Amino acid sequence: MQINNLGRIAIINVDFTLWSGQSKLEESDVRLGEGGKLPSKEAAALGQKKLVDPKSLNALLKLKQRARRLADSVGFTFLNGWAIPIDRLPEIEDKLAVIRQEFEQEKLSFLNHYEASSDAWLEQHPEIKASAKAARPTLAQLERKFDLTIDSFKVDPVGEEAAKSLNDRVTQTLSHRLESQIVDIATKFYLERFCGKNSLRVTNKSLGPLTALLDKLRGLSFIAPKFAHLEDVMDDLLARLSQTFNGQEIAGREFYEAQALILILQDKKLSDQYVDAADSSADKSQATAFIQSVAGLDQNEVTDEPDLLLETPTNDSRINSDWTPMASFF
Structure with missing residues (x-):
């Protein structure tokens, strides 16, 4: 007799969108030849220049890791989300709601301090200061680069x-x-x-x-x-x-x-x-x-x-x- 497991699981999807804090290095950022100088490793790496201190994004990254650990604690990745026992769904949704609230708070805090924080970072790295300021997204653009979407559903195939x-x-x-x-x-x-x-x-x-x-x-x-x-x-x-x-x-x-x-x-x-x-x-x-x-x-x-x-x-x-x-x- 086949065990019907579909009715006993739910799929929960936790989708984070986080700004990297970086922008592509331009030719003007790299001066070669006599008297030339490369940006420091702290300011640029792997073809990207850092527009803000990477540590300023740590709180948001930790929330993403926390959400993944929570889903991993009760289920496994499946169908672009996590398959979890359906009777654990209310508990996990409640905990993810807390993470979402913290995410919105940290996002607002980052946006409120964004320009001042970026200016302070670029003062420490004058070799990319001008091009980095020109590459910085506006606050309106930046707000769209942070998002957290949480969805849950039951699997109900047709046929x-x-x-x-x-x-x-x-x-x-x-x-x-x-x-x-x-x-x-x-x-x-x-x-x-x-x-x-x-x-x-x-x-x-x-x-x-x-x-x-x-x-x-x-x-x-x-x-x-x-x-x-x-x-x-x-x-x-x-x-x-x-x-x-x-x-x-x-x-x-x-x-x-x-x-x-x-x-x-x-x-x-x-x-x-x-x-x-x-x-x-x-x-x-x-x-x-x-x-x-x-x-x-x-x-x-x-x-x-x-x-x-x-x-x-x-x-x-x-x-x-x-x-x-x-x-x-x-």
Whole structure:
């Protein structure tokens, strides 16, 4: 039975228009030959002269980055926007409305100080002062060079075949990107926190990437059945790691089972095997046994050096994707 994901996502488009603060260098800006001089690197670069201090545009650029991070936190780029869970749309629209308000305030502040700010900048760079003043847009022209448009819509293809095709496309695209992000973040966390160690203590801040990923995974787990199981793995992992917030370490069986969970997340082959194990028993006993097998432990044995450490990968598992840190479970 095909899963209909189109009805569960919305597309949100966040389109920023920002003035670059630059203008094309003219022949008169470059004096060659005897006594010639090029504009300083601070005043010009890559064939463009800077009409204002680039730092004066930083506040607007940061708002653009903030809006993109917000959309990335809940979805993935799709159809010239971001595909996000439709039930997160009101929350994201509210947060983008705050960004829009700040954008208008920063835009007004920039325009109010534009000429004075540009004059002060060009006083520091007399070699381009005359041509830069001539190239400066007027306030009316400049106002049109700053804009923020936010739109959201549901995808509603015309016709059954078009709907099926687009549903397949969104399912495949989001599944691939979500799984790749899980692998990337889990691999980085494994290499930084687990590899070559036999105990662990973490902080709430260091778990930030995993916590953010779990929030995103919860919103998009409907994309494919596999992700509901990976959500369980992440919940289990974060619950175990949060025990160390009080300064205590996890070690022994607890450490190696936590390590097994991160290995399952960072290896697509292991995660598929975990899903098969989880689906094979209603009480999750097979999933639990699988985790212990990945950890190199049996259900009764406690060991300081499980078999897992004998096969620690020497390369990032994204490069060496055939590595499996355990004897075959099945």
